[in-house]
Amino acid sequence: MKLTIVGCSGSVPGPEAGCSCYLVEHDGFRLLLDLGSGSCGPLMRYAAPESLDQVLISHAHGDHYADLVSLAYHRGRAQAPPVRLIGPSDLPSAITWLTSEPDLYSFEPAVVGTTGAGAMTLRLARVEHGDMEAWAARVDDWLCYTGDTGPCEAIDELAAGCRVLLAAASGLDGDYPRGGHLTARSAGELATRCGARLLVITHLRSWMDADAILAEAVRYADCPVVRALPGLTIA
Ligand SMILES: [Zn+2]
Numbered sequence: 001m002k003l004t005i006v007g008c009s010g011s012v013p014g015p016e017a018g019c020s021c022y023l024v025e026h027d028g029f030r031l032l033l034d035l036g037s038g039s040c041g042p043l044m045r046y047a048a049p050e051s052l053d054q055v056l057i058s059h060a061h062g063d064h065y066a067d068l069v070s071l072a073y074h075r076g077r078a079q080a081p082p083v084r085l086i087g088p089s090d091l092p093s094a095i096t097w098l099t100s101e102p103d104l105y106s107f108e109p110a111v112v113g114t115t116g117a118g119a120m121t122l123r124l125a126r127v128e129h130g131d132m133e134a135w136a137a138r139v140d141d142w143l144c145y146t147g148d149t150g151p152c153e154a155i156d157e158l159a160a161g162c163r164v165l166l167a168a169a170s171g172l173d174g175d176y177p178r179g180g181h182l183t184a185r186s187a188g189e190l191a192t193r194c195g196a197r198l199l200v201i202t203h204l205r206s207w208m209d210a211d212a213i214l215a216e217a218v219r220y221a222d223c224p225v226v227r228a229l230p231g232l233t234i235a
Contacts, residue, residue: 001026001120001142002235003164005202006043008228010170011063013038014206017230019063020147022166022202024139029053029118033137033145036063040070042230049074054117056110056124057087058147059134060094063203068095072104082106086115086124088133110135125158130180138162144194148203150179151186159194164234167191168203169213184213188220196221202228 002025007018019036023046030047032055043049049071057065065087075083082105085091085098089109092098098105114123123138127149136158138144144162148170149155159165165187170176173185182190184201191199199221204210210227217225226232 001140002233003143003166004046005200005228005230005232006046007036007039007230008202008204009036009038009063010168010203010205012206014204016206018042018067020058020168020203021067022145023047024117024120024143027119029120031056031117031120031122031139034058034064034147035067035071037066040067040074043067043071045231048078050078050080052083054084055086055105056122056135056137057085057091058136058145059088059129059132060090061132061148064147065091065094068098068105075104084108086110086122088135090133123158125154127154127158128152128179144196146182146187146190148181150176150181151190152179155190156193159190159196161195163197164200165191165194165196165198166200166202166228169201169217170203170205171208172213172216184216185220188217188225191217191221191223191225196223198234199223199225200228200232200234201225204228 007021018038021039170181
């Protein structure tokens with residue numbers, strides 16, 4: 001199984017990276033986790049848009065789904081078959097043509113539990129991100145992607161025992177006193193609780209000090225920690 005970081009900026013694209021987008025490949029199957037603003041162009045460095053087999057959108061914030069529009073254009077142009085798209089139930093209202101264009105996307109509302117992704121098993125959990133319907137994803141026993149969530153029981157249960165924890169670290173400790181996002185500290189603590197062998201911190205805002213965020217995560221994680229960068233692969 002291979003994970004490629006396509007985009008890792010939080011909120012808006014930065015000068016070096018588009019927003020959240022992660023390509024998971026296994027046995028010839030291509031699963032995309034999120035497709036945030038500014039990430040469809042860079043995606044073409046790693047996979048042809050028409051070659052994707054499945055897309056999971058964690059929640060209907062633009063930095064996680066907005067480039068579905070660009071992906072639809074590419075796939076329509078290539079006359080690719082509808083791609084299976086799993087996402088929050090409010091995604092079709094965020095992109096109104098989503099369900100009226102069945103030739104492009106075959107949409108399924110996310111539900112708690114497991115589903116297939118080629119030879120992989122995808123497990124979804126509903127997590128806490130303010131008022132949003134937000135989902136985190138586990139791929140086999142290998143990868144857990146937090147999406148946007150505050151610390152919560154559901155993410156602890158989903159992440160338990162994963163090898164690679166791909167976690168949003170949306171700021172420093174104290175930046176989110178009301179929850180809604182993991183910080184570098186809470187991402188590090190989650191990695192420790194779940195027994196991850198590697199923590200990859202992502203959702204990094206371009207105006208924040210990424211070195212300080214990395215240093216804080218390192219302080220609280222008992223496994224190696226790396227910062228997501230476009231093109232980083234983990235296998
Ligand atoms: Zn969000």
